[in-house]
Amino acid sequence: MGVPLNEIWTKWLEGIEKSRERILKSREVLLGALDTDIGKTPYEVVYQEDRIRLKYYRSSADRQVETPLLMVYALINRETMLDLQPGRSVVRNFLNEGIDVYMIDWGYPTRKDRFLTIDDHVNGYLNNVVEFIRGRHGIPKINLMGICMGGTFAIIYSALHPEKIKNLVTTVTPSSFDTDQGLLHIWTKGIDLGGIIKAYGNMPGDLLNLGFLLLNPARLVIDKYIGFFENIDNKDFIENFVRMEKWIFDSPDVPGETIRQFIEDCYQKNLLIQSKMEVGGRRVELKSVTMPLLNIYGKYDHLVPPGACDQLTSKVGSRDTEDVCLETGHIGIYVSSKYQRQFTPKIVQWLKQRDGTSETGRGTPEEAFPAGETTKAMQVPESRPGRKTQGRKSAGHRAKGKTVPLTPVS
Amino acid sequence: MPPNNPEGNAFDWSQWIESLGSFYLSAAKSWQAVFSALAGSSVFEEYVRASLSMWRAFQWPSAGMQDFAAKASPQPSFDMFQAMMRVMDHGGLSKDMSKWLPFGGAGADSGFEKLQHEMLKVWAEFYEKAIRPSLKVPQVGLTRVFQEKINRFTDKFNKYQAAVSEFQMLLSVPMEKSFVTMREELDRLKEKDELSEDHKVYYGIWIKVLENHYMSLFRSAEYREALSRLINETAALRITGNEVLTDLLQFLPIPTNKDMDEVYRELYVLKKQAGDAAKRINAVESALAKG
Numbered sequence: 001m002g003v004p005l006n007e008i009w010t011k012w013l014e015g016i017e018k019s020r021e022r023i024l025k026s027r028e029v030l031l032g033a034l035d036t037d038i039g040k041t042p043y044e045v046v047y048q049e050d051r052i053r054l055k056y057y058r059s060s061a062d063r064q065v066e067t068p069l070l071m072v073y074a075l076i077n078r079e080t081m082l083d084l085q086p087g088r089s090v091v092r093n094f095l096n097e098g099i100d101v102y103m104i105d106w107g108y109p110t111r112k113d114r115f116l117t118i119d120d121h122v123n124g125y126l127n128n129v130v131e132f133i134r135g136r137h138g139i140p141k142i143n144l145m146g147i148c149m150g151g152t153f154a155i156i157y158s159a160l161h162p163e164k165i166k167n168l169v170t171t172v173t174p175s176s177f178d179t180d181q182g183l184l185h186i187w188t189k190g191i192d193l194g195g196i197i198k199a200y201g202n203m204p205g206d207l208l209n210l211g212f213l214l215l216n217p218a219r220l221v222i223d224k225y226i227g228f229f230e231n232i233d234n235k236d237f238i239e240n241f242v243r244m245e246k247w248i249f250d251s252p253d254v255p256g257e258t259i260r261q262f263i264e265d266c267y268q269k270n271l272l273i274q275s276k277m278e279v280g281g282r283r284v285e286l287k288s289v290t291m292p293l294l295n296i297y298g299k300y301d302h303l304v305p306p307g308a309c310d311q312l313t314s315k316v317g318s319r320d321t322e323d324v325c326l327e328t329g330h331i332g333i334y335v336s337s338k339y340q341r342q343f344t345p346k347i348v349q350w351l352k353q354r355d356g357t358s359e360t361g362r363g364t365p366e367e368a369f370p371a372g373e374t375t376k377a378m379q380v381p382e383s384r385p386g387r388k389t390q391g392r393k394s395a396g397h398r399a400k401g402k403t404v405p406l407t408p409v410s
Numbered sequence: 411m412p413p414n415n416p417e418g419n420a421f422d423w424s425q426w427i428e429s430l431g432s433f434y435l436s437a438a439k440s441w442q443a444v445f446s447a448l449a450g451s452s453v454f455e456e457y458v459r460a461s462l463s464m465w466r467a468f469q470w471p472s473a474g475m476q477d478f479a480a481k482a483s484p485q486p487s488f489d490m491f492q493a494m495m496r497v498m499d500h501g502g503l504s505k506d507m508s509k510w511l512p513f514g515g516a517g518a519d520s521g522f523e524k525l526q527h528e529m530l531k532v533w534a535e536f537y538e539k540a541i542r543p544s545l546k547v548p549q550v551g552l553t554r555v556f557q558e559k560i561n562r563f564t565d566k567f568n569k570y571q572a573a574v575s576e577f578q579m580l581l582s583v584p585m586e587k588s589f590v591t592m593r594e595e596l597d598r599l600k601e602k603d604e605l606s607e608d609h610k611v612y613y614g615i616w617i618k619v620l621e622n623h624y625m626s627l628f629r630s631a632e633y634r635e636a637l638s639r640l641i642n643e644t645a646a647l648r649i650t651g652n653e654v655l656t657d658l659l660q661f662l663p664i665p666t667n668k669d670m671d672e673v674y675r676e677l678y679v680l681k682k683q684a685g686d687a688a689k690r691i692n693a694v695e696s697a698l699a700k701g
Binding site for chain 1: 581608628645649675685
C-alpha cells in the first residue's frame, strides 16, 4: 500500500494498552449501580381511554402561566424523551417555570388498533383529552404544544377546533412535505406502504427504527458505539447514553391506517400545507388556525428539515406567528444542555406574553372542581357564553412570518 | 499447512487444490454459457478468466506475471505464505487481477463491485426465466390449493432473498469505497509528510468519508428503488407466509389473524357508532336540560 499502516496499527494497540486502566474501571461502572431510569418526574394519570393515558404534571412553583399546557408527542417513539432525566427534562423545566403540564401517552398500539385513523387520534382521543382538560380547569381554551408528528396532529386539531386552543406551539413539526432536504422525504415518495400495513397490521416500531438507523449508519451504528467504548469508564456518560438508548429503542408500533394516511396524504401528496387534507370528512383549512402560533425547528434536523417546517406560519390564518430556528438537530432541541437553556424559557416567555387572566377559568383543577368531580369534565360545553374571546394580535408581538435567531432568554 | 512432500507419503494438497480449482472453473465456464444466454452477462466470464489467472499466479509465480497461464511447473507450491511472497516479489498481482478483489483500489469502477451487481442481476434474470415458471405450473389433485400457496410462498421467499441481497450489496458499497478513499488519503498525507501518530485522526477522517459515501448512496435513485423493492418483497413474503400459516392454523382450535382482524374491524366500527350515538344523546340531554 505504500503507507505505514503498521505504524498506525501499532499506535492503535498502544492506545489500547494505555486505556487498560480505563477498561478495568469500566467494570466498576457497568457492574455498579447505574441510574438509567427515564421519565422520573412525578405525575398523575388523570384520564384514560383505550391505550391512551393523560399524564398530569403539577407545578409547585409560582404560577407564571395560568392556562395549562397540553403536550402532544408523536406516535413514533415515546413521550419520555421530554423527561429523560432531571437535568435534561422539558417537562421539569416547564414545571420550574410555573406551568402545569399535561402530556398524552399514546401507549403501545396492538393489532386491534390497526384500523385507527388520523381522525380517530385527532378528533377522537386528542379532542377527548382537550375536553377533559377544559372541563377540569373550567376554561374554554388550553395551550397546545405538538412535537414532530404530534405537532402535525396539533395543527390539524387547531384548524378543526380553533375555539378550544388559546396558543399553539409546534416544535420540529413537519407541515410541508414536498422538500428534498431530508432523506425521509425522498424515500417516502416512492414507497407503497399498503403491502406492509396489509402484512403487519400496524407499522412495526422496530422496522421504523431500522429505517431511522439507516438514515446515517456511519454515525448511528458505528460512531455512536465507538463513543460509548471510549467513555466506558465515565459513569455519567454511560448513564446518559443508556437513558438515550432506552428511549430510542422503546418504539411502539404505529397504527396501520394512521401511518398509511400520514405517508400518503402528507409525505406523498403534501396535502396539509395546501389546506387540501381531509380528516374525519372535514377539510383541514390552515386559515382556520387563528390562534397565536410559535413554530420552533432545528437547522440541522435530518428527520424534519427546516424546509418541512418553515412554511407553516405563512399559511395559517393567525397574524401572531413566530418562527424560531435553533442551530441544532431533531432531538438536540429537547435534550441538549445548551438548548435546554433556550428552548423552554422561550416558550414560557412567549406563552406568558399571551396568557390573559380573563379566561383562565377556575385555576387549578382542585380549585375548579372538588375532589371526585373531575370525571364529569367531558360534559363541559364547547363555548362559554359571556367569556371574553381572545384578540387576534397582542401588542408587542412580532409581525407575522419573520424568523429570528433565538438568543438565550434571561 | 504442511510442506509439500515430494516422496508422496503425505497428501498432495497442491495437486488437490489445483484439480478442485480446475473443476470449479470449468463448471463456472459451463454455467457462464447458460447465464450469458439467459441474461447476456459478460462480466462473469471475465471474472472466471481473472480467477484462473490469479490462481496460477500463486502456483507458478516464477514464470513471470504476464504469462502464468502458458507455463506449467511439475512441482506446484501450496504454501500460501510463500506463494504470496513470491507474487509480491514479482510486483504483485496484475491490474486485471487485483480489480476483482474487494477493496481492489479501482474506486467506483471496481470490478468486484461490478461483479456483485452483475451476479445479482444474472441470478434475478435466471430465476425469473428458468425457475419461477416452474413454480407456476398448475397444480392438480386434492392438495392443489395448498401446493399453490406453498409455491407462491417459495416464489416470494426467493424474490425476498434477491431483494435483501441487492440491498445488502448496496449498503456494503460505501464501506468498500471508504477504504479505497482512505487509502488514497493516507497516500496523500504521506506524500505531504503529514501523517499523524494519533489513530483517532484517521478514524475521524474515515467515518466522515463513510458518512459522505452513505449520503450519496441514500440520495440515489438506485437505492430508492432497491429500498422500495425490499419493502414490497418483505410485505409480499409476509402476506403469503401468513396465508400458509392461516391454513395450518385452521387445524388447531385457535383463531387466526384473519379471524381476529374481522373481529377488530367490527369492534372498531361498533365503537365509532357507539361514540356517535353517545354524542347525540348528550346533545339531546343538554337541549332538554336547557328547556
